[in-house]
Amino acid sequence: MSFYKFVIALLLLLSISGLANADELFFYKYYEGNGKYNTYFFDRETNNSEQFHIGVVASKLFNRNFFIEHLKKKYYNIDKVDGIVSLGQSITQYTLSPKDKDRFKHVLWLRGRHLIKTEVYDIDDNLVIAYGKIDLSYGIENHMDVITSSPKVSNISRGNLHNFYKGFDHVRTKQLPENRYHLFFSDGLNGISIFIDEKPTKSVMNAKIVYGNMFLSKIINGVEYSAMGTLPYTALSEFIDKVGNSKADVYKELIDCSNSIDINTQGDR
Secondary structure, eight states, X not given: OOHHHHHXXXXXXXXXSOOOOTTXXXXXXXXXXXXXXXXXXXXXXXXXXXXXXXXXXXXXXXXXXXXXXXXXXGGEEEEEEEEEEETXXXXXXXXXXXXXXXXXXXXXXXXXXXXXXXXXXXXXXXXXXXXXXXXXXXXXXXXXXXXXXXXXXXXXXXXXXXXXXXXXXXXXXXXXXXXXXXXEEESSSOEEEEXXXXXXXXXXXXXEEETTEEEEEEEETTEEEEEEESSOHHHHHHHXXXXXXXXXXXXXXXXOGGGOOOGGGOOOO
C-alpha cells in the first residue's frame, strides 16, 4: 500500500466514533478538482460503502463545538451576526477571514456553541468544503442542546511547540507502524496534519485534493513529509519545510507523543 493510501485509510480509522442520531440527517460536500463537487447525505442507517466512509470521516466534525476563545485572532478578521433563524432555531453566524492568504476562510453557523453548518473557502474564495446537520426533530425541546459553558484556557507556553508556525500550535502526535508519525496542528480554526515516513518508497512531490483538503508530500533528507489540511499548497510546503528542517531537539519534541495536549486547554491567543 502506498503511503498516500495508508494516510487515507488511517484517517478513516481514526474518525470512526459513531454516526449521527436517527433524528439527524447530515450532509457533506467537498471539491474534488476540475470544477467538480461531491455531495453526500447520510444517517446512522447509511450502508453504501463510499457514503459510509465519508460518514465516518466527517462524523467527528458534526459532533463538535466551536470556541471563539481558541481562535488565534491575530490572523483573522471576525464578522459576527446574531439572530439568524433556521428551522425555528436562533443561529449565530461567524465569518472568519484570514488576514493573509496562508489559510482558508470559514463561515460557521452555531446554536450556542454547537456547530450546525460549516463552509470552508480557499484563498480565491472558492467553496472547498461544506458540511452540517438537518435536525429532523427541531421542534422537540430536549434536542436544542445549547452549550453555553466556557472551556478552561491555559496560558502556559509550550516552548518550541507553541505557535510553531504562523499561529499554529502543535496539538498531538500519534506514533504509527514502521517509524511513521501523525502530527496535528491548529490555530483554533484551520487544522493541518503532518505525516512523517522515515522510510519512504517514492521520491516525487505529490499534490492532491482529498475530500476538499489540500494534500502535499515531499522528501527532505530522505524522509517523506505529507501535509493535509485547509491551507494552500504554498503554506503546506512551508509547513513541511518547517518540520523537516527543524533542529534535532525541536524535531524530537514534535514526534514525542507525550507532548499532545487537550485542545480545550490551548495556550495564549
